[in-house]
Amino acid sequence: MKIKKVAVLGAGEMGHGIAENCAMVGYEVWLRARRQSSLDDAMNRIREGLIKLQKKGAIKDANEVLSRIHTTTDLKTAVENADLLIESIPEVFEEKVQLFAECDKIAKPECIFATNTSTMSITKLAKATKREDKFIGMHFFTPVVIMEIVELTRGEKTSDETLNVCIEFLKSMKKIPIVLNKETPGFIVNRVVAPTSVLRLCIIENGIATPEEVDATYRKAGNVIGLFELWDYLGLDVVCNAMKYYSQALSPDYEPKYLEKMVKEGKLGKKSGHGFYDWSKRPEIDLSKATERVDVRDFIFLEINEAVKLVELGVADPRTIDTAIKLAYARKKGPFEIAREFSEQQISKRLEELAKKFGKKIFEPAETIKKGKLKELIDQYYK
Numbered sequence: 187m188k189i190k191k192v193a194v195l196g197a198g199e200m201g202h203g204i205a206e207n208c209a210m211v212g213y214e215v216w217l218r219a220r221r222q223s224s225l226d227d228a229m230n231r232i233r234e235g236l237i238k239l240q241k242k243g244a245i246k247d248a249n250e251v252l253s254r255i256h257t258t259t260d261l262k263t264a265v266e267n268a269d270l271l272i273e274s275i276p277e278v279f280e281e282k283v284q285l286f287a288e289c290d291k292i293a294k295p296e297c298i299f300a301t302n303t304s305t306m307s308i309t310k311l312a313k314a315t316k317r318e319d320k321f322i323g324m325h326f327f328t329p330v331v332i333m334e335i336v337e338l339t340r341g342e343k344t345s346d347e348t349l350n351v352c353i354e355f356l357k358s359m360k361k362i363p364i365v366l367n368k369e370t371p372g373f374i375v376n377r378v379v380a381p382t383s384v385l386r387l388c389i390i391e392n393g394i395a396t397p398e399e400v401d402a403t404y405r406k407a408g409n410v411i412g413l414f415e416l417w418d419y420l421g422l423d424v425v426c427n428a429m430k431y432y433s434q435a436l437s438p439d440y441e442p443k444y445l446e447k448m449v450k451e452g453k454l455g456k457k458s459g460h461g462f463y464d465w466s467k468r469p470e471i472d473l474s475k476a477t478e479r480v481d482v483r484d485f486i487f488l489e490i491n492e493a494v495k496l497v498e499l500g501v502a503d504p505r506t507i508d509t510a511i512k513l514a515y516a517r518k519k520g521p522f523e524i525a526r527e528f529s530e531q532q533i534s535k536r537l538e539e540l541a542k543k544f545g546k547k548i549f550e551p552a553e554t555i556k557k558g559k560l561k562e563l564i565d566q567y568y569k
């Protein structure tokens with residue numbers, strides 16, 4: 187099956203970027219939002235983005251790309267002739283289910299349905315349709331036009347043909363598809379770093395260090411952005427919702443009480459002007475506040491641990507996980523490559539200490555690490 191026409195549902199941060207990227211490589215795109223004003227905003231952003239790319243010489247003609255994007259508020263117009271539908275509406279399960287059920291009645295039987303959900307079960311969303319074999323998770327990263335990585339996740343009934351068509355489609359968009367063998371909350375990229383979210387909250391809640399001290403230490407270790415600074419950029423409401431989801435899907439250890447309180451007080455980070463930092467001007471982190479009370483290796487060990495757990499669950503192999511993390515976070519090494527620089531006992535001992543100190547089961551070493559088999563696992567993939 188060859189994809190020619192793409193329907194993009196939802197014209198926000200992600201939808202506009204997906205539509206732009208599809209049109210750039212030659213697809214005819216129908217971008218659909220419920221309100222005309224959302225479509226107008228999206229088209230303005232797309233136009234601005236394309237003009238910049240034209241100036242840089244990355245595309246020849248912005249107008250030619252724009253002519254391939256058709257906007258509509260009417261679902262039927264967007265979906266009826268599409269070969270691929272990419273849903274990118276807000277992260278609300280009931281809304282996505284309702285939309286997919288409606289589209290299922292309108293779309294051609296062979297049309298593939300993809301969801302850009304960041305957290306939800308592909309299998310559960312697919313059940314809203316009668317085409318579970320043609321349903322897949324296609325998780326883009328922002329900014330879509332720049333980020334190469336896309337996580338592709340099968341639901342229980344997704345067919346090999348659907349997966350292969352989507353891999354080819356993403357390659358044609360100049361993306362690097364990362365295919366998960368199996369779905370899991372947070373997929374790979376968000377999941378590997380999820381326990382570090384819990385650790386940073388433990389550090390400030392227990393008065394070990396302030397957010398600025400954590401960020402100063404983290405940046406002094408060579409990272410371009412502080413951990414709390416990054417959360418302020420992402421939006422504390424978004425981070426809080428993801429952690430709440432993990433607290434239900436994975437472990438109550440993820441309950442983000444501290445963040446919930448901040449969100450209730452209207453402290454959402456950059457977008458509300460206040461979060462962990464005051465955003466009336468760009469926060470400047472004082473690197474002299476770096477402290478030995480925070481050990482950056484703890485964050486690294488937690489990422490390694492979660493990556494090992496994903497391998498144990500059969501989600502992906504170490505090389506795939508390393509590739510995903512390097513692409514998503516612009517890092518030189520992935521968790522398994524970094525793990526080779528430490529002794530296995532050092533990682534295991536420190537994870538046990540962290541689990542005990544903060545009473546968090548999710549920090550406990552993965553079985554492979556407990557059994558002293560991490561090096562053996564890595565050696566199978568890296569010679």
Ligand SMILES: NC(=O)c1ccc[n+]([C@@H]2O[C@H](COP(=O)([O-])OP(=O)(O)OC[C@H]3O[C@@H](n4cnc5c(N)ncnc54)[C@H](O)[C@@H]3O)[C@@H](O)[C@H]2O)c1
Nearest residue numbers: 196197198199200201219220224274275276277303304328
């Ligand atoms: N923002 C990110 O960094 C990011 C990254 C990866 C995945 N995602 C996921 O992408 C999806 C969209 O996120 P976003 O950040 O673009 O959200 P957003 O709020 O920026 O945009 C959502 C858009 O969908 C429109 N909309 C709402 N209900 C609709 C409906 N029923 N039909 C059509 N349009 C509808 C809204 O008007 C809005 O334009 C979510 O599932 C999110 O989890 C977001």
